[in-house]
Amino acid sequence: MAEKCRVMWSAGLVLLAIAVSMAPFGGAYGSDKKEILVGAINSMTGGNAMTGAEQKWAYEQSVADINKKGGVFDKEAGRKLPIRLIFADDKSTPDQAAAAMERLIKVDKVELAMSSNVLPYNIAAATVCEKYKVYFAITCSWLDEIAKQNFKWATDFFFTGAGAAEVPFLMWKALPEADKIKRPAVLMEDDMNGQRFGERLQYWADKYGYTFVVNNPYPVGAKDFSSQILKMQAAKADAVLYFGTPADGITFLRQAKEQQLKLRYIEGWKGFWPAEFVQAMGKDANYVIHDGFWSENSGNPGAKELGQRFKKQFGRDSVSIGLYYADPQVLAMAIEKAGATDSAKVRDAMLGAEFKGTMMGDLKFDDKGNCILPSLALQWWNGERMPVYPPLKNGWKLKLIPVE
Numbered sequence: 001m002a003e004k005c006r007v008m009w010s011a012g013l014v015l016l017a018i019a020v021s022m023a024p025f026g027g028a029y030g031s032d033k034k035e036i037l038v039g040a041i042n043s044m045t046g047g048n049a050m051t052g053a054e055q056k057w058a059y060e061q062s063v064a065d066i067n068k069k070g071g072v073f074d075k076e077a078g079r080k081l082p083i084r085l086i087f088a089d090d091k092s093t094p095d096q097a098a099a100a101m102e103r104l105i106k107v108d109k110v111e112l113a114m115s116s117n118v119l120p121y122n123i124a125a126a127t128v129c130e131k132y133k134v135y136f137a138i139t140c141s142w143l144d145e146i147a148k149q150n151f152k153w154a155t156d157f158f159f160t161g162a163g164a165a166e167v168p169f170l171m172w173k174a175l176p177e178a179d180k181i182k183r184p185a186v187l188m189e190d191d192m193n194g195q196r197f198g199e200r201l202q203y204w205a206d207k208y209g210y211t212f213v214v215n216n217p218y219p220v221g222a223k224d225f226s227s228q229i230l231k232m233q234a235a236k237a238d239a240v241l242y243f244g245t246p247a248d249g250i251t252f253l254r255q256a257k258e259q260q261l262k263l264r265y266i267e268g269w270k271g272f273w274p275a276e277f278v279q280a281m282g283k284d285a286n287y288v289i290h291d292g293f294w295s296e297n298s299g300n301p302g303a304k305e306l307g308q309r310f311k312k313q314f315g316r317d318s319v320s321i322g323l324y325y326a327d328p329q330v331l332a333m334a335i336e337k338a339g340a341t342d343s344a345k346v347r348d349a350m351l352g353a354e355f356k357g358t359m360m361g362d363l364k365f366d367d368k369g370n371c372i373l374p375s376l377a378l379q380w381w382n383g384e385r386m387p388v389y390p391p392l393k394n395g396w397k398l399k400l401i402p403v404e
């Protein structure tokens with residue numbers, strides 16, 4: 001009898017272990033649930049910390065606003081539940097982004113996850129989510145690049161790299177003949193994000209009949225751009241298209257001024273839009289063009305109030321926070337549509353769905369979980385962002401840098 005009990009006890013333990021191993025990652029379910037655990041990777045440190053800080057703030061504001069209204073209705077729990085947002089530092093590298101997501105899922109037991117704001121970090125984190133079958137809500141990553149990965153557990157809303165890369169060529173095309181850009185250069189950070197964007201710029205350069213006189217990648221975190229600047233001077237470059245972090249962009253522009261690089265046009269993606277950029281550069285930020293995702297003047301519900309809330313706290317504006325604010329909004333709507341926080345159900349609720357009244361307006365996802373947004377361009381002028389693309393009737397006109 002003792003031996004029979006021992007066997008039955010061992011079998012019970014095995015069955016319990018199997019049940020635990022098969023249980024989804026996350027907290028309590030059903031009527032025992034007290035909250036919805038959502039993890040987010042974020043660049044709290046490293047070269048991307050400036051842009052990461054705005055994303056973190058917007059995520060926090062969005063979740064706080066959702067919770068003020070009682071939270072998110074979970075049909076399985078039978079009531080509204082608050083979201084508890086847990087951040088993990090991706091340290092501005094893909095490897096650390098993957099490690100951060102691993103911790104969120106395995107240690108913090110998050111049920112759902114949201115993205116950082118840099119493509120390589122998000123691809124690394126999404127790969128981890130694929131492994132554990134955790135739904136990953138991505139934003140601020142080239143839509144076409146994410147689509148190539150064929151992720152089953154991730155969705156994305158942003159603009160395409162191809163669409164963003166065409167913007168300078170469209171603006172150059174509209175310039176008077178006397179002001180045409182003739183000898184553009186490219187300066188891209190030497191990682192997957194920069195390489196892919198550089199390929200798109202080259203595609204449009206070929207289409208519009210331009211030749212890049214310099215196309216010189218640089219290592220992320222570079223402290224000396226003398227080599228690239230000397231090449232641009234020797235090639236008589238009259239424009240530069242830059243893709244990199246704010247810290248690297250500031251370093252490059254300061255050294256370009258010191259070495260008297262004469263450019264008529266400067267446009268950057270990722271690195272030139274944080275308010276810290278214009279604070280660091282002062283008047284030298286004038287004429288610099290940057291990409292943008294959102295405006296408090298968009299007319300979308302709550303946009304003006306969110307912009308004013310940010311200004312009151314930080315004394316500056318933002319062209320990113322609306323995009324990030326919308327990510328938790330969409331996730332909350334998807335949970336309610338799914339009637340549960342189960343990753344598979346939430347993911348399925350995203351496919352082919354439309355979410356109305358977000359901070360980014362009405363968002364329509366296709367059956368693969370992609371939602372395309374328009375790309376904007378703005379020019380710094382005396383500390384203000386002036387919209388230059390798409391052009392506005394009677395609006396700000398693009399200013400070229402005067403060259404003596």
